[in-house]
Amino acid sequence: MFIVILVLPVEAVPNELSEYDNFTEDSGLNKTSNASRYYFDSDSGLICVAAGKTVDSGEIISADELVEEITFLTDSPESESSPVWTTDGQYIMYTVERNDSENLESYRMKADGSSIERTGIGEGNLAGFSDINLNGTELIFTKSINSQPGLYLANLENGTVFPVSDDPQISEYWGAWCRLGKKITYTQKEAEIPSQLWIVDRDGSNKFRLGTSENVGTGKDWCPLGLRVIYSAKDSEDNSDLWVIDFYGTNQVRLTNTSYNEWNPSFSPNGKWIAYVSEEGGIPDIWLRDIEGNYRTRLTNKIGSLDSVPKWSPDGSKIVFAGYNRENNSEINSTNTDMIKGSNIDGSDIDPINGSNATTFNGSDTATVNGSDIVVIKLFSSSYISPDPKITSVKAAPPEGVSPEGNVTISVTVINEGGNASEGYISVSFPENETIEDAEGTASNVDVYLKGNFIQGNNGEITAQYPLVELAEYDWGAGKEETLNVTVTPNNRTEEIVFFVRSWLKDDSNGTYIRDPSLSADRDQQGYAVYRYSTGILQSIQ
Numbered sequence: 001m002f003i004v005i006l007v008l009p010v011e012a013v014p015n016e017l018s019e020y021d022n023f024t025e026d027s028g029l030n031k032t033s034n035a036s037r038y039y040f041d042s043d044s045g046l047i048c049v050a051a052g053k054t055v056d057s058g059e060i061i062s063a064d065e066l067v068e069e070i071t072f073l074t075d076s077p078e079s080e081s082s083p084v085w086t087t088d089g090q091y092i093m094y095t096v097e098r099n100d101s102e103n104l105e106s107y108r109m110k111a112d113g114s115s116i117e118r119t120g121i122g123e124g125n126l127a128g129f130s131d132i133n134l135n136g137t138e139l140i141f142t143k144s145i146n147s148q149p150g151l152y153l154a155n156l157e158n159g160t161v162f163p164v165s166d167d168p169q170i171s172e173y174w175g176a177w178c179r180l181g182k183k184i185t186y187t188q189k190e191a192e193i194p195s196q197l198w199i200v201d202r203d204g205s206n207k208f209r210l211g212t213s214e215n216v217g218t219g220k221d222w223c224p225l226g227l228r229v230i231y232s233a234k235d236s237e238d239n240s241d242l243w244v245i246d247f248y249g250t251n252q253v254r255l256t257n258t259s260y261n262e263w264n265p266s267f268s269p270n271g272k273w274i275a276y277v278s279e280e281g282g283i284p285d286i287w288l289r290d291i292e293g294n295y296r297t298r299l300t301n302k303i304g305s306l307d308s309v310p311k312w313s314p315d316g317s318k319i320v321f322a323g324y325n326r327e328n329n330s331e332i333n334s335t336n337t338d339m340i341k342g343s344n345i346d347g348s349d350i351d352p353i354n355g356s357n358a359t360t361f362n363g364s365d366t367a368t369v370n371g372s373d374i375v376v377i378k379l380f381s382s383s384y385i386s387p388d389p390k391i392t393s394v395k396a397a398p399p400e401g402v403s404p405e406g407n408v409t410i411s412v413t414v415i416n417e418g419g420n421a422s423e424g425y426i427s428v429s430f431p432e433n434e435t436i437e438d439a440e441g442t443a444s445n446v447d448v449y450l451k452g453n454f455i456q457g458n459n460g461e462i463t464a465q466y467p468l469v470e471l472a473e474y475d476w477g478a479g480k481e482e483t484l485n486v487t488v489t490p491n492n493r494t495e496e497i498v499f500f501v502r503s504w505l506k507d508d509s510n511g512t513y514i515r516d517p518s519l520s521a522d523r524d525q526q527g528y529a530v531y532r533y534s535t536g537i538l539q540s541i542q
Contacts, residue, residue: 058295061510066288067299069378072325073113079371080107081307081322082128087136089314093119093129094322094374104128111313111376122154122161131184132156133177138202140164140175140184149173151186153202164204172198174218178227183247185229187216197231199247211249219264219309224271230255232263232276242276244519251521255293262287264309268316272386275299275310275319286310286321286377294512305372316379323375387476387505388418389516394501396535407437407487408535414503414516415481423506424476426484429468429524432498434488436467441484443473458527465525476505500530 073092074080083094090111095104104126109116122129127142127149139154143166150166151173164184165172175186182202188209189195197213197220200206215234222229227247232240240261245252256262258280265276271291278287278298285304289296303323310321393413414426426441439448447470449455455464471484490497500522504515515529522532 058289058293061295061297063288063297063299066297066379067377068380070300070303071113071376071378072323073109073320073374073376074116075325075373077371079322080374081372082130082141082309083320083322083374084129084132084139084311085111085313085320087132087134087314092320092374092376093121093132093139095126095128097371109374111318113374121156121159122152127173130175131177133182133202134179140177142173142175151175151184151200164202165198165200165207171195174220176220176222176229178222178247179224180227185210185220185222185231187218187220197229197233197245199229209249210247211245211252213243213245213252217263218307219266219277221266223267224269230265230267230274232265242274253519266310266312266319268312269314270316275312277304277306277308277310284308286319286323290512291518292512292515295510299377300375303375307372317381318379319377321375321377322372325373325375385419385478386507386509387416387421387424387478387514389424389503389505389514390415390417391501391503391516391531392481394531394533396497407489408497409485409487410499411483411485412501412503413481413483416476416478416505418505418514419478420508421476421505422474422508424473424482424504426471426482426503427468427501427524427530428484428486429466429500429530430488430498431466431500431525432491432496433466434491434497434499436469436486436488438487439469439485441471441482443471443482443484445472445474446470446484447472455526457525462526468524497535499533500524501533502528502530504528 079097080094081097083092085092091108092111093106093108096107097104103124106119106121106123106126107116108119121139122141122143125143125145127144130140130142132139137156139156141152141154142149143152148168149171151164152161152166153164154161165186171189173187175184177184183199184202185197185199187195188198194214195216197210197216199208199210210229213231213233217232217240220229220231228244229247230242230244233243234240239259240263241257242255242262242265243252244255260278260280262276262278265274267274274289274291276287277284280287281298283302283304284306285298285300285302286308287296287298299319300323304321305323308321308323310319312319391412392415393411395411397409397411410428412426412428416424433451436448439446448467449464449470450467451464453464454461455468469484469486471482473482476482488497502515502517502524504513507514517529517531520529520531522530524530
């Protein structure tokens with residue numbers, strides 16, 4: 001008798017699950033009840049991660065269908081910068097620089113730009129706000145003492161401040177909270193050494209470097225779909241690109257590889273979009289891309305800045321950043337002025353600017369910018385809900401084992417957790433060339449492709465190098481579940497059965513496909529990210 005063990009995919013490293021509590025303040029946090037809040041799929045044993053294509057940057061689409069309005073919440077000659085949302089989305093905290101002073105002031109205002117008040121939080125060598133933790137109780141920010149930046153924490157309930165990482169010999173700055181609780185990632189720079197990405201507990205303990213990251217920029221963010229960090233770093237040609245890396249410092253993946261600069265990335269709360277700064281249009285502006293890199297959008301036009309750090313509102317409906325107001329003699333293109341509004345420093349509205357009375361600034365009449373302002377991009381709400389495939393179960397049977405001449409049945413179940421899809425698929429493939437004996441599923445069509453058959457790869461038709469089975473459903477509604485069962489005979493030349501699993505649903509709004517997984521350490525013969533599973537034969541009893 002052969003005993004078969006089903007091994008979790010590489011994305012679901014057991015240590016990641018066991019160390020879940022290390023990322024939260026409360027070791028008794030119920031992972032299941034909090035799964036939707038933290039976007040952490042603990043029941044299935046899978047940690048969702050961010051994704052991106054490194055081959056290209058995708059198609060450019062118009063912002064007209066995405067951006068409802070761009071509003072300047074402040075309008076003053078001083079520089080307002082480093083805005084962050086409070087956890088309830090009701091307020092925005094930010095800093096103000098007056099008269100070229102290096103000592104920034106701390107302010108808070110309502111999300112509509114009203115009720116502006118000085119808080120005094122972190123003042124005294126304050127360099128900028130970075131991020132607020134999920135509970136809304138602690139603000140991570142940077143102080144610069146004797147031109148040496150350090151990482152600090154402010155308790156928003158009682159106003160106390162203490163250092164997290166402030167080595168006088170090392171620059172440590174611009175931290176981002178892990179969505180799950182107490183860990184912070186930040187940029188570290190030592191003399192004569194390129195800047196690096198580091199991680200630390202909120203109390204300053206357990207500090208270590210993430211991977212081989214070098215020339216790291218300021219903005220960074222944790223993926224809400226798992227324990228993974230997105231950041232920017234410069235390449236050998238001094239161009240800034242976007243990267244992702246897991247919290248162990250492994251699986252370091254370059255998301256963009258372009259001739260222009262991209263930096264200060266931020267994940268949407270549902271993990272499906274990345275807002276970032278790019279100079280693809282010639283100057284810094286706020287851009288948006290989907291996590292698979294299928295398409296990207298320029299959200300602003302000549303109102304961004306080098307130090308813009310876009311931050312999503314908790315509900316994902318708005319993006320706040322520091323930009324340049326046309327009233328401050330900044331450069332702005334008239335094509336966007338019909339959806340731009342503003343607020344005075346006291347929070348009262350400025351008259352909306354529309355296409356008929358907008359003033360256009362161009363390169364010939366642009367004056368020196370006085371200072372940045374706090375700007376909010378309001379995105380259109382839509383009744384359309386994208387489909388969302390989730391692989392909820394992967395099983396091997398019989399569980400008690402399989403003989404050398406016996407069969408193993410692999411069962412994969414996928415549910416659509418989003419909106420309706422006109423197409424949906426499940427794929428199971430066998431890179432060790434197991435023999436497929438049978439395949440059936442709950443959907444309308446199941447196809448078997450053997451080695452040598454023509455199959456569709458991500459760059460066109462290819463010849464299959466190993467067998468695969470594909471379930472296709474052409475009306476995969478919201479909440480609908482489908483299961484694919486594949487029976488195979490083990491390859492006697494190996495001691496385990498290795499198989500790749502993936503699923504994808506068509507997003508009918510734009511014709512692209514949403515995939516599970518989006519990114520992983522493994523890819524199949526068609527060039528797509530997959531979960532890698534194996535059944536290991538441990539022993540034989542005669």
